[in-house]
Amino acid sequence: MSVPPTSPAPAWLRVPDDANALDPRIWPASAxxxxxxxxxxxxxxxxxxxxxxxxxxxxxxEDEVRAHARRIVAAFETAAAAHGAAVRVYYAGKAFLSTALVRWVTDEGMALDVCTGGELEIALRGGATPERIGFHGNNKSPAELDRAVQVGVGTVIVDSFVEIDRLADTAARHGVVQPVLIRVNSGVHAETHEFLATAHEDQKFGFAMAQAPDAAARVRAHPSLRLLGLHCHIGSQIFGVAGFAESAARLVDLHARLRAHGDLPLLNLGGGFGIAYTAADDPAPIEDLAAGIVAAVADECAARGIPVPDLAFEPGRAIVGQxxxxxxxxxxxxxxxxxxxxxxxxxxxxxxxxxxxxxxxxxxxxxxxxxxxxxxxxxxxxxxxxxxxxxxxxxxxxxxxxxxxxxxxxxxxxxxxxxxxxxxxxxxxxxxxxxxxxxxxxxxxxxxxxxxxxxxxxxxxxxxxxxx
Known part of the structure; x- marks a missing residue:
């Protein structure tokens, strides 16, 4: 039996009516x-x-970067205000970072998210306020933690028990109390419009949900650390709300349990908002994503009779990609x-x-x-x-x-x-x-x-x- 020939082009690729046209969903508005x-x-x-x-x-x-930054900050501020919450939007520096870019996004009201000592120095040299910097990473070196504490980084997102103790020692040596978030794996991994929810995630970042209470207790046991809340990142190039909603349900449940043992004012749901690379890509408007994600958090909080915490988000690609x-x-x-x-x-x-x-x-x-x-x-x-x-x-x-x-x-x-x-x-x-x-x-x-x-x-x- 003969095998029918297959097309060398993917199904989503169409022969264009005009091979010169610039798709406004993909190109900068000024193109x-x-x-x-x-x-x-x-x-x-x-x-x-x-x-x-x-x-x-x-x-x-530059104008395209600034426009996306303004739009995304406004979208999350509007969504949070509708539920009586405050919000901070961080630019995820790993997407693209230079001192000029730092000035653009901070001008437009964004905080900065970095994950290495090099990114931290670019953020500082670009004029970012240290208190509005969040420091990520699964293996921050002692030197990186020392520098972060020394300059007054606003939040360190801790990723392991080793790091909790290392950061506590560093903060004590500098005579400060360092605010931290605990990175948690919610078991939700999302990409485009699909997501997978499991009990465990096999990855290098963060604590399993079952470990989070012990991590919180470890942080709270150190006088040189202050636990602000939880952090979670569920994936990249996400077009819809469903994965965020499922993750929010799990995180708010954990948030409520940890809140019973002390103040927990913040929940950071990360980033991963997608953009269009080809005609096949159709991400939801950021206003719809922001409203849907914040509403999911608010619903979960209402079901448990607790107030909506302050929220944080970390878009990167959605600011600079297009x-x-x-x-x-x-x-x-x-x-x-x-x-x-x-x-x-x-x-x-x-x-x-x-x-x-x-x-x-x-x-x-x-x-x-x-x-x-x-x-x-x-x-x-x-x-x-x-x-x-x-x-x-x-x-x-x-x-x-x-x-x-x-x-x-x-x-x-x-x-x-x-x-x-x-x-x-x-x-x-x-x-x-x-x-x-x-x-x-x-x-x-x-x-x-x-x-x-x-x-x-x-x-x-x-x-x-x-x-x-």
Missing amino acids: TRSADGVVSIGGVDVRELARTHGTPLYVLD AGVTLYEVGTVKPVALDDGAGTQRLYVSVDGGMSDNPRPALYGAQYTARLASRSSDAAPALSRVVGKHCESGDIVVDHEYLPGDVTPGDLLAVPATGAYCFSLAGNYNHVPRPAVVAVRAGTARVIVRAETIADLLSRDVGAEGKA
């Missing part, structure tokens, strides 16, 4: 295409960006015949970056879109795969896309929704220097993180100076 087909972001022509700063290039729309666009220059174009029984060809479009500036497709199978950015084209769309320059077959930038069939060396390609985790995860595989980050706003561009050079790479190689 436009001129009459001659050239894309501008923040009022700046991408050709000028490429000429001035080279490619690959991370482009970050604000970022990565520019590449096309180097080679190669049609490849596919073994699908239908004579299909896929166009392999090689660009001058790849997994060194965006490892997410290789790490997680993440999907992106791409558009020809330096001109428009009337050519028929061709099934394409945008690949990088690295010596790896898995070096894929955009796995499935329809690009104009006349894409050619020298064209600029733009990949949207790259503001989160691309710069943060970037590396120097094959000794490729990391790109610059350029902020655009109102027709001007400025470098906020300079590009690495080969000289930068050589400067760390002792043998290059004849010393080894």
Whole structure:
């Protein structure tokens, strides 16, 4: 029996009516295409960006970041106020962090969430108020804890019994009382619109629910620590409320039990709010998510006859993801015949970056879109795969896309929704220097993180100076 051929394109990918169109759900609001087909972001022509700063290039729309920050803070403040609660919204620095970004989000009323000593120093250098910094991490070093306590970090999220005692000793040595949250695994893991609820989670972060009372007692036994409440993070790229609601039910139950033994004013439900990367993605509006999550907490509190605690949330991707666009220059174009029984060809479009500036497709199978950015084209769309320059077959930038069939060396390609985790995860595989980050706003561009050079790479190689 013959096996019917399968499509080389995923079911969600459609042949576009216009391969030049910029989907407003994915691109920054300022992204436009001129009459001659050239894309501008923040009022700046991408050709000028490429000429001035080279490619690959991370482009970050400042107004887009600020707009998302304002909208999300307002959404959670409105939702919390409806139930008589206060709220603090932290920006999750792991998504993307620079001193400029710290200034933008703090200007818009956000606190900062960091998880290493390096992120802490960037936050401080960017002007973040230490009291409005939360410090995460499953293995904070003694030096990191010492620095956090020394500068007056507002909240340390403790992750183990070892860390509780280590932090208590550090705080006592500095003569302070350090506020802490206990990170708890609720047994809920969520992604997109689905979630899984179990009794246990097999992961490196936090305490199991059954361990949390002992962890709370350990914190309360130390005069140098003050227990503020619980923290939980259930996943990433979440589009709906259901997973948060299930986690809230479990956390509020634990909160009520721990509250019987002492003050517990705060509940931090983490982040993980998703964005659109492709036409298949349809995240709920943040206002709906905020209202639904806070209502779920309020309902659980009402059922137990306790007041709604102060709340905290930690969005990262939802603030910065859509604000970022990565520019590449096309180097080679190669049609490849596919073994699908239908004579299909896929166009392999090689660009001058790849997994060194965006490892997410290789790490997680993440999907992106791409558009020809330096001109428009009337050519028929061709099934394409945008690949990088690295010596790896898995070096894929955009796995499935329809690009104009006349894409050619020298064209600029733009990949949207790259503001989160691309710069943060970037590396120097094959000794490729990391790109610059350029902020655009109102027709001007400025470098906020300079590009690495080969000289930068050589400067760390002792043998290059004849010393080894």
